[in-house]
Amino acid sequence: MPFALLDRWASPVPDPRKVAWIGEHDYAHRGLHGAGVPENSRAAFAKAIEQGHGIELDVQRSGDGHPVVFHDDALERLTGETGPVLRRSAAQLGAIALSGSAETIPTLRQALAQIGGQVPVLIEVKSDRDTRVAALCLAVRRVLEGYTGRHAVMSFDPRVSRWFRIHSPHTVRGLIISEGEDRALPGRIRRRLWLWCARPDFLAYDVRDLPSRFAARQRRRGLPVATWTVREAEHDERARTHADAAIFEVAGDPAGDVR
Template sequence: MASRRTSRRAALDRLIAFPFAHRGLHGSGRIENSRAAFAAAIEAGHGIELDVQSSRDGTAFVFHDSELDRLTSVKGPFAERSAAELQAMRLHGGETVPPLTEILRLIGGNAPLLIEVKAPNRDVARLCLSVFRSLEAYRGPVAIMSFNPEVGRWFARHAPRILRGLVVTESGKTALRGRVERQIALWRARPDFLGYDIRDLPSSFAAAQRRRGLPTLTWTVRSEEERARAARHADQIIYEAQTPS
């Protein structure tokens, strides 16, 4: 058991050795969560953070928003579209909406990878299963993470070898109820690390988990001041705009 914990921590340390580009290294004509943004992050030698959502028929696609409007010329909920419909859609800038399997082939283990699973309710099994099946043949450093503790719970039960994180924000949840919810989420998700809102650092909750041995990644770092704060209170950053040295 101890050797398994040591091996798991070594894998986590390898995963978080470099900063992560939030939704890929986008900007300068590269749209978020696109092939071009991921290729740019690999070229920079940094990790990649990306988002996945489920199509109507249960396929994991790389896309952030619950609605299509901001990133495509199509309107309406992402989850109401089939995999075939999504693969035919184009992001602003010309690329098509990519399935997770294609992006995993593109990355090919050449960058550490964080997959944020966008699951808005307790019905997480179909999307988690699609992500797991996509990862079965993947050999690069990778972890899943989610705001939804049921995602971590699903992976702890069904795919325990995959590293998992709990994403946390304290925004609007600073009172007793919020503190209790964070403890319950931690218990249910059984995470290997936390992904913490930079706006909440320093945080007594995050600090307590770090003392217990749970590393803290922090998002989304956009300024030198936030980088300095992250250096004091977290173990790695998920960044936008400025490319860390």
């Protein structure tokens, strides 16, 4: 009961009209990618749009301050180049081929121009302890200005949701959570503190942690729950039972467990 009262005060639920669309779609994780179609590529987004799926994508900040659609903070896993993304300009990154294809790294602006409101999009803002969160969030907000398609930003970092709550309150914002092995009392306390700091409009929860008492309580009081990454029939059943939307990959996608 004390936690329920504190949640209501420290992290009030959003107006249902603001977030109802979250549960109206499932979302292709980094686009509908697979053999010959790299993750977070325009080709992967085109396939998702063609099949009517929402899109989840990742953004990093380029060296010249632009949000680019790329999962990792370094180039090695996904390209033939090496080094941090932050050391390249958006133009330089846009000239780098994604491995196994002729696709290149798009900017967020290019990706949103392609999506054009045809399907909803969840934008994961990647960060670490050294990330200048305010600068990255501001760069994302500038791209989102004037974009009328359904969209939301989300992050493991509660500072991202907090920034958008203060500086862009109309933007739908999510907190990504993975309980992993951190399920003892210190972990439960941390998740509560992250929730209160972020004040998200929805949660994106690790499907391996469902069912979760924490996720269920937040869902009951009005926070939609999307779950990632749904890859198996068992995951799909968990998503249908314990969440409002699935962030999924089809069998054979090469992303593995890289978050």
